[in-house]
Amino acid sequence: MLGLVLTLTLSAAPLRQTAAHDKIEAQLASLDAPLDLSTLSPNPQGELVAIARDPSEHTFVRQRAVAALAHFVTPEIGVELAGLCGSAQQSVRTTAAYVLGRYFSASMADQVFAALRPLLADANLAVRTQAARAMSFVRSADAVAALTQRLSFETDPELREFIFNRARQLQTQLVNLGL
Numbered sequence: 001m002l003g004l005v006l007t008l009t010l011s012a013a014p015l016r017q018t019a020a021h022d023k024i025e026a027q028l029a030s031l032d033a034p035l036d037l038s039t040l041s042p043n044p045q046g047e048l049v050a051i052a053r054d055p056s057e058h059t060f061v062r063q064r065a066v067a068a069l070a071h072f073v074t075p076e077i078g079v080e081l082a083g084l085c086g087s088a089q090q091s092v093r094t095t096a097a098y099v100l101g102r103y104f105s106a107s108m109a110d111q112v113f114a115a116l117r118p119l120l121a122d123a124n125l126a127v128r129t130q131a132a133r134a135m136s137f138v139r140s141a142d143a144v145a146a147l148t149q150r151l152s153f154e155t156d157p158e159l160r161e162f163i164f165n166r167a168r169q170l171q172t173q174l175v176n177l178g179l
Helices: 002-011 019-029 044-053 059-071 075-084 090-104 109-121 125-135 141-151 157-177
Strands: none
Touching (some): 044 075, 059 090, 090 109, 090 125, 109 125, 109 141, 125 141, 141 157
């Protein structure tokens, strides 16, 4: 029940209506200083999700909001990041893929795998690259299979080499862990 309440809280975060939202947005837009989460609202993750979802927001601000969500490793934020992997904005997709794979793969491997797999075939090379990097954090035979399968279709030689090496390393890790 707590997860449901938190999900509703995140979903109900107002767009551009609160002082907290404006403060977070100003920090995200600043190139002068890192984001200081300690000075934000009591529900910064809700505000960050609202900013990350807002297609009218500047790309850089959305990308920083997505990156900041790495500080809130919860199933609800993982679901939000998985949704952001489908964004029309390439930089939002790449950042969401990285954050999801790097910070959420240990706690929700199946969901992370499901969100990242389609991105391995994205038309954009940067998205495919970040999806492959992120997928390499998912410790499962399915992740190895998805990376290996992508090798037959990948046209970029550097990405092909990266995928080959990471799939092999991931397979070795799985064997060593007895998975």
